Amino acid sequence: MNKSAPKTAPKAFIFDVFGTLVDWRNSVTREVAATFPNHTIDPCAFADFWRARYQPAMERIRSGGRDYVALDDLHRENLEDTLDHFSLGDALNDGQRAALNSAWEKLDPWSDVVEGLSRLKEHAIIAPCSNGSIALMTRLAKYGALPWDCILGADLAKDYKPQPAVYHACCKALRLLPSEVMMVACHNNDLEAARAAGLLTGFIARVTEHGLGQTIDLEPESDWDRVVDTIGDLAC
Amino acid sequence: MNKSAPKTAPKAFIFDVFGTLVDWRNSVTREVAATFPNHTIDPCAFADFWRARYQPAMERIRSGGRDYVALDDLHRENLEDTLDHFSLGDALNDGQRAALNSAWEKLDPWSDVVEGLSRLKEHAIIAPCSNGSIALMTRLAKYGALPWDCILGADLAKDYKPQPAVYHACCKALRLLPSEVMMVACHNNDLEAARAAGLLTGFIARVTEHGLGQTIDLEPESDWDRVVDTIGDLAC
Numbered sequence: 001m002n003k004s005a006p007k008t009a010p011k012a013f014i015f016d017v018f019g020t021l022v023d024w025r026n027s028v029t030r031e032v033a034a035t036f037p038n039h040t041i042d043p044c045a046f047a048d049f050w051r052a053r054y055q056p057a058m059e060r061i062r063s064g065g066r067d068y069v070a071l072d073d074l075h076r077e078n079l080e081d082t083l084d085h086f087s088l089g090d091a092l093n094d095g096q097r098a099a100l101n102s103a104w105e106k107l108d109p110w111s112d113v114v115e116g117l118s119r120l121k122e123h124a125i126i127a128p129c130s131n132g133s134i135a136l137m138t139r140l141a142k143y144g145a146l147p148w149d150c151i152l153g154a155d156l157a158k159d160y161k162p163q164p165a166v167y168h169a170c171c172k173a174l175r176l177l178p179s180e181v182m183m184v185a186c187h188n189n190d191l192e193a194a195r196a197a198g199l200l201t202g203f204i205a206r207v208t209e210h211g212l213g214q215t216i217d218l219e220p221e222s223d224w225d226r227v228v229d230t231i232g233d234l235a236c
Numbered sequence: 237m238n239k240s241a242p243k244t245a246p247k248a249f250i251f252d253v254f255g256t257l258v259d260w261r262n263s264v265t266r267e268v269a270a271t272f273p274n275h276t277i278d279p280c281a282f283a284d285f286w287r288a289r290y291q292p293a294m295e296r297i298r299s300g301g302r303d304y305v306a307l308d309d310l311h312r313e314n315l316e317d318t319l320d321h322f323s324l325g326d327a328l329n330d331g332q333r334a335a336l337n338s339a340w341e342k343l344d345p346w347s348d349v350v351e352g353l354s355r356l357k358e359h360a361i362i363a364p365c366s367n368g369s370i371a372l373m374t375r376l377a378k379y380g381a382l383p384w385d386c387i388l389g390a391d392l393a394k395d396y397k398p399q400p401a402v403y404h405a406c407c408k409a410l411r412l413l414p415s416e417v418m419m420v421a422c423h424n425n426d427l428e429a430a431r432a433a434g435l436l437t438g439f440i441a442r443v444t445e446h447g448l449g450q451t452i453d454l455e456p457e458s459d460w461d462r463v464v465d466t467i468g469d470l471a472c
Contacts, residue, residue, distance in 0.1 A: 072411060125374060135411040138361060138386040150374040150387040155409065173391065175308060175371040 008180075010200055013120060013234060014129035014152060014170050016161075016185035017137065019209040021117075021128075021231070022107035022144060024051065031103035035096070041086050044211075049085060053078040058131060058160040068158035070133040076101045104132070105139040109146065110206065116231025118147050123235055127152045129170045129183060131160050150174075162193030171199070184234065188221040195222075202226040202234060244416075246436055249356060249470060250365035250388060250406050252397075252421035253373065255445040257353075257364075257467070258343035258380060260287065267339035271332070277322050280447075285321060289314040294367060294396040304394040306369040312337045340368070341375040345382065346442065352467025354383050359471055363388045365406045365419060367396050386410075398429030407435070420470065424457040431458075438462040438470060 018024045025047055032043035057074040060066045079101050083089050092100065120126055128137045128146075130153045137151045150173075154160050157169035171178050178198030185191050186206040195201050201224040207214055220227050228234055254260045261283055268279035293310040296302045315337055319325050328336065356362055364373045364382075366389045373387045386409075390396050393405035407414050414434030421427050422442040431437050437460040443450055456463050464470055 070411070125378070127374075133411070134386055134388075134409040138363075138410065142361070142385060148386070149378060150370055150384070152370075173370040174374065175306075175369070 010124055010182040011176050011180040012125035012127065012171075012174050013182050013184055013202070014127050014167075014199075016183075016187060016190050017128045017130040017132060017140070018107070019206055020184065020186040020204065021113045021146065022109050022140070023209070024104070024107050025209065025211060027107040028103045031100065031106060035100050036088070036091070039088070039091070041088070046082060046086055048210075050075075050078055050082040053081060062160050062163055068154075070135070070155065071131055072101070072104075072133055072136055075104055102139075105136060106143050107140060109144045112230035112232060114145050114147070116234070119232045119235040121147055121149065125149045125174060127170065127174075129153050129161070129167065131166075162190060164193065164197040167194050167197040167199055182225065182234075184226075184231075187217050191224055192222065195224075200225045202228060204228050204231065246360055246418035247412050247416040248361035248363065248407075248410050249418050249420055249438070250363050250403075250435075252419075252423060252426050253364045253366040253368060253376070254343070255442055256420065256422040256440065257349045257382070258345050258376070259445070260340070260343050261445065261447060263343040264339045267336065267342060271336050272324070272327070275324070275327070277324070282318060282322055284446075286311075286314055286318040289317060298396050298399055304390075306371070306391065307367055308337070308340075308369055308372050311340055338375075341372060342379050343376060345380045348466035348468060350381050350383070352470070355468045355471040357383055357385065361385045361410060363406065363410075365389050365397070365403065367402075398426060400429065400433040403430050403433040403435055418461065418470075420462075420467075423453055427460055428458070431460075436461045438464060440464050440467065 015021055028047040028050065029044045032046045036043070057078055061068055079097060083091065117126055127148055127150050130137055132140065132153060134151045134155045137153060141148050152170040152173055154166055156173055157165040159165045167178065167183060171181050179200065182200035182202050183191060183194035184202040184204065186204050186209065191201040191203060203220040203224040205219060207218050226234065251257055264283040264286065265280045268282045272279070293314055297304055315333060319327065353362055363384055363386050366373055368376065368389060370387045370391045373389060377384050388406040388409055390402055392409055393401040395401045403414065403419060407417050410417070415436065418436035418438050419427060419430035420438040420440065422440050422445060427437040427439060439456040439460040441455060443454050462470060
């Protein structure tokens with residue numbers, strides 16, 4: 001594994017967000033539990049079911065079966081399905097559904113993230129390259145005090161990672177070459193796609209993103225350009 | 237003049253940047269002077285000539301006579317013309333021209349801006365709605381410590397203000413209605429267009445943007461929703 005820094009420091013670092021920077025699972029679970037204080041559902045199972053519909057919903061768009069729709073709307077559609085699955089189809093009115101959908105704007109950063117991004121920002125441009133929309137990433141940044149220089153990601157390309165257009169749109173928006181930009185993620189497949197698109201790659205393990213029984217992405221699965229233990233290590 | 241706050245506080249404030257937040261004229265003059273220490277040109281006249289080509293260059297795109305090109309590229313083309321005009325066509329190599337073009341990324345904020353934006357950010361989303369590109373606005377924000385929540389503007393619409401598509405693209409990116417967003421500018425025509433697009437409007441006078449002899453935009457020319465003396469006043 002090559003853990004040393006690339007010869008030329010990246011001019012920008014762009015980040016996967018869900019999982020890599022924020023603990024979506026425990027955060028969404030908390031919001032679900034607060035929304036249904038008197039129900040006997042397992043809020044963590046609700047969060048997992050909701051999230052499990054994330055990739056299939058994007059896949060329809062990536063494959064050309066549907067025009068681009070922002071992730072906020074996909075989350076809302078998936079919420080409807082999830083409510084039905086848990087026999088809660090009548091439990092919330094429209095405003096309450098919108099409020100619960102905004103759980104995705106209230107995700108707690110892992111403990112190393114805010115300090116690490118703040119350090120890194122002194123050396124380079126930092127931005128999310130998430131499948132979340134500009135609106136979602138902006139509100140999430142306000143919630144978690146993520147000190148982004150700008151918000152990049154799926155909205156710019158009108159497509160979803162791991163489509164190369166998303167990585168390329170981020171580089172183009174910054175007027176940088178892919179080789180000047182490092183994609184940072186805890187998901188090996190995100191980095192595979194970023195590397196194929198010409199970007200530098202940085203891996204950080206988040207071994208409890210999916211809970212204590214997590215079986216995937218426990219370690220780097222290729223010779224990524226950087227492998228770090230904390231976000232702040234990228235500044236070294 | 238209605239100087240009172242609108243009944244409902246805006247959920248986002250989006251800002252014109254050149255002139256409204258940063259002193260482009262003195263800043264570009266400084267960079268020009270540093271680039272030509274041994275020449276007898278008037279660096280301020282150079283800056284004014286360069287900037288005078290800004291609106292005509294965008295107008296070709298607004299009118300459909302040319303596809304969207306980022307402002308960085310228009311600035312560069314206008315720089316070539318300006319160098320020729322001042323008989324400096326042979327004075328700089330390509331790298332030096334690129335360096336001088338980045339003068340637009342090194343513009344000093346007016347004295348009230350950083351503190352004012354920081355206060356406002358506690359209450360609402362703040363973002364530039366400039367004709368500058370995401371790349372240009374990102375680097376300008378790093379230079380001047382402008383604490384944006386995200387970078388909006390011309391790049392999202394692939395068109396230039398005062399085209400309504402630019403204001404609408406900013407609102408849409410935030411998933412807000414135009415009536416929930418206030419456009420803030422020191423240029424009355426920018427606010428006219430924003431109001432026509434359905435946005436709230438905020439005016440701040442910058443009476444030396446064009447130097448001591450400035451004759452335009454010395455005061456509000458309509459009943460804008462807010463008229464403020466400092467950016468921080470928008471938070472009141």
